[in-house]
Amino acid sequence: MKTLIYAHRGASKQAPENTMPAFTFAYELGADGIETDIQLTKDHVPVLIHDENVRRTTNGTGFVQDYTFKQLQQLDAGSWFSENFINTQIISLEQLLSWVKDKELKLNLELKTKIIPYKHIEQIVYDLLIKYDKLNQTVISSFNPNTIQNMHVIDPNVTTALLTSQKKVDLFRFAKQVGASGLHIKSRLLNPPFLNKATENGLYVATYTINRKFEMLRCYKLGCHAIISDLPHLAIETRELYEQNILK
Numbered sequence: 001m002k003t004l005i006y007a008h009r010g011a012s013k014q015a016p017e018n019t020m021p022a023f024t025f026a027y028e029l030g031a032d033g034i035e036t037d038i039q040l041t042k043d044h045v046p047v048l049i050h051d052e053n054v055r056r057t058t059n060g061t062g063f064v065q066d067y068t069f070k071q072l073q074q075l076d077a078g079s080w081f082s083e084n085f086i087n088t089q090i091i092s093l094e095q096l097l098s099w100v101k102d103k104e105l106k107l108n109l110e111l112k113t114k115i116i117p118y119k120h121i122e123q124i125v126y127d128l129l130i131k132y133d134k135l136n137q138t139v140i141s142s143f144n145p146n147t148i149q150n151m152h153v154i155d156p157n158v159t160t161a162l163l164t165s166q167k168k169v170d171l172f173r174f175a176k177q178v179g180a181s182g183l184h185i186k187s188r189l190l191n192p193p194f195l196n197k198a199t200e201n202g203l204y205v206a207t208y209t210i211n212r213k214f215e216m217l218r219c220y221k222l223g224c225h226a227i228i229s230d231l232p233h234l235a236i237e238t239r240e241l242y243e244q245n246i247l248k
């Protein structure tokens with residue numbers, strides 16, 4: 001089984017996270033997919049930004065939910081990373097989907113509902129995936145189990161994954177209960193018994209954030225379904241060497 005490589009927030013070590021340059025780099029490098037984070041604006045537009053607050057990754061201040069999409073587009077989401085990316089804009093999910101339209105690139109859309117449980121975000125995102133016919137290339141993930149459950153109720157055929165960074169009692173049963181297809185786990189939770197348990201429960205396992213060669217190799221050897229990495233080029237190169245038996 002070939003472990004899939006998702007570029008975490010795009011190729012986020014090469015370009016500002018969750019922006020078109022980061023996504024374009026990831027695509028050109030040959031990543032299998034892109035992981036990105038979704039928050040909702042004041043006018044209910046799903047936009048790609050990791051934090052609830054725009055402070056860290058733009059020249060603005062305040063919460064995403066207090067901006068309209070048009071207002072958010074005025075912010076510079078590139079200069080904080082490097083002056084080479086000055087005036088890079090925050091983009092909407094729709095803009096991403098329109099760019100991905102003719103590509104085979106997979107998408108991992110993380111709905112950021114743990115801190116702000118944005119109303120109807122699941123339905124809004126689902127409708128866009130239907131509009132762009134991208135449901136089959138997409139996995140919806142969230143740290144918030146309610147979001148997974150809501151998406152499962154909207155359409156049980158959507159691939160969903162519960163995100164977790166901690167060991168939890170009854171995790172596998174709970175994930176099944178909310179309708180998750182898989183688990184996206186922090187790398188330190190990964191071990192063979194965990195993988196076996198997940199398989200027994202019909203859950204796939206992906207790991208984040210895998211940036212070191214030895215961790216990548218470990219995931220490939222253990223047969224993880226996917227890894228999520230800031231360094232897709234290193235992940236691809238390491239996977240090639242592993243497939244050729246050069247790295248063991």
Ligand code: G3P
Nearest residue numbers: 035037110141184208228
């Ligand atoms: O989806 C995996 C990972 O992105 C979850 O954590 O904080 O990087 O969004 P975070």
Ligand code: CA
Nearest residue numbers: 035036037110
């Ligand atoms: Ca994320």
